[in-house]
Amino acid sequence: MRAFVTGGTGLLGGNLVRLLAENGYQVKTLVRSAKKAEKLLGGLNVEIITGDMMDIEPWAHHLQDCDVLFHTAAYFRETFRRGDHWTPLKQINVTHTVRLFEYAEKYGVRKIVHTSTNATLRKREDGKPSDENDRMNPDEALNLYGKSKVVGDQEIDKFLRSHRTPVVTFLPAWMFGPGDSAPTGSGQLVLNFLSRKLPGSFPSGIDVVDARDVAYAMMKAAESSIGNERYIISGHYTSLEELFAILQKVSGVQGPSKKFPIPMVYLSTWINERIAALRNKETDLSLDELRVMTEMKRTSGAKAARHLKVTCRPLEETIRDTVNWFRASGANG
Numbered sequence: 555m556r557a558f559v560t561g562g563t564g565l566l567g568g569n570l571v572r573l574l575a576e577n578g579y580q581v582k583t584l585v586r587s588a589k590k591a592e593k594l595l596g597g598l599n600v601e602i603i604t605g606d607m608m609d610i611e612p613w614a615h616h617l618q619d620c621d622v623l624f625h626t627a628a629y630f631r632e633t634f635r636r637g638d639h640w641t642p643l644k645q646i647n648v649t650h651t652v653r654l655f656e657y658a659e660k661y662g663v664r665k666i667v668h669t670s671t672n673a674t675l676r677k678r679e680d681g682k683p684s685d686e687n688d689r690m691n692p693d694e695a696l697n698l699y700g701k702s703k704v705v706g707d708q709e710i711d712k713f714l715r716s717h718r719t720p721v722v723t724f725l726p727a728w729m730f731g732p733g734d735s736a737p738t739g740s741g742q743l744v745l746n747f748l749s750r751k752l753p754g755s756f757p758s759g760i761d762v763v764d765a766r767d768v769a770y771a772m773m774k775a776a777e778s779s780i781g782n783e784r785y786i787i788s789g790h791y792t793s794l795e796e797l798f799a800i801l802q803k804v805s806g807v808q809g810p811s812k813k814f815p816i817p818m819v820y821l822s823t824w825i826n827e828r829i830a831a832l833r834n835k836e837t838d839l840s841l842d843e844l845r846v847m848t849e850m851k852r853t854s855g856a857k858a859a860r861h862l863k864v865t866c867r868p869l870e871e872t873i874r875d876t877v878n879w880f881r882a883s884g885a886n887g
């Protein structure tokens with residue numbers, strides 16, 4: 555099978571490119587930096603296409619001859635410096651994503667496998683885990699990035715009403731894993747833990763999943779007859795405290811023992827954000843991220859387990875491999 559993967563230098567995209575190449579796919583991958591791609595994907599038999607989601611026209615023709623488009627590239631931030639972020643969020647995660655899907659159809663791609671997020675789902679009132687139908691309205695999103703993904707999902711619904719190419723949408727939980735070169739928020743948390751920068755934990759609850767398990771589920775979806783479906787890949791519900799205990803076990807680094815009450819964490823995060831804004835810097839923990847971590851929302855991966863027969867590896871394996879990858883890449887905090 556011939557695949558086109560956007561975001562090949564990302565946490566998810568990089569693991570997906572590797573998996574597909576190892577499984578005999580002919581892979582083309584869109585990257586912004588050929589140098590970064592060489593560092594992360596060098597040695598794999600994949601075709602590197604250099605281009606930007608801000609300007610699709612120059613590279614869209616590379617979709618020709620591809621059976622499946624895996625779209626993982628996104629404007630993905632949980633913390634923002636000053637400035638207008640909604641414009642690029644909307645362009646990359648909404649307008650140009652749909653335009654890319656239109657090109658995919660034009661060039662004969664048979665299936666699109668897209669990445670949204672479980673942050674587009676609302677917490678249920680009845681205490682049960684949220685499922686794929688618990689969709690937020692844009693104004694319910696906990697942050698601007700989440701809002702762009704909610705709007706993106708709505709636009710994909712519209713796309714499906716007037717196009718024939720099926721789209722399978724994945725809604726992953728908070729992803730950890732090797733290959734997190736950005737690093738994303740999870741990788742930064744691991745790096746901060748390893749360099750003992752974290753002051754302590756606070757009551758929290760969040761689903762955590764291995765990017766490699768998400769990549770595997772996406773590959774399975776491409777290979778199945780499944781059409782326009784949405785799948786949460788939720789992994790394991792955990793807390794900061796538990797994550798720190800696992801990090802301590804697998805890394806040998808002593809974790810922080812202090813536990814702060816939630817109101818105190820909100821106050822200090824609010825102050826840190828104000829100071830960071832004045833200095834035009836990003837904070838390690840934003841109020842947006844804090845809201846996500848303290849919402850205690852669980853999401854259900856039951857549908858993906860049923861339809862795609864995917865299982866998620868133990869959390870400890872994910873955290874160990876993530877730590878080992880950072881250490882091997884010289885970024886051990």
Ligand SMILES: NC(=O)c1ccc[n+]([C@@H]2O[C@H](COP(=O)([O-])OP(=O)(O)OC[C@H]3O[C@@H](n4cnc5c(N)ncnc54)[C@H](OP(=O)(O)O)[C@@H]3O)[C@@H](O)[C@H]2O)c1
Pocket residue numbers: 560561562563564565566567585586587590605606607608625626627628629630646669670671672725726727728729730734735736738740
């Ligand atoms: N990480 C999570 O916890 C999480 C959870 C749920 C859903 N998701 C979704 O999963 C997908 C993959 O995210 P990730 O975790 O792999 O994040 P990531 O490591 O930051 O990867 C994002 C990728 O998008 C690329 N990208 C960003 N702006 C681009 C642009 N203008 N043109 C072309 N490529 C661009 C990045 O390229 P560069 O390498 O050049 O920056 C990178 O390869 C995203 O759609 C994200 O919204 C992530």
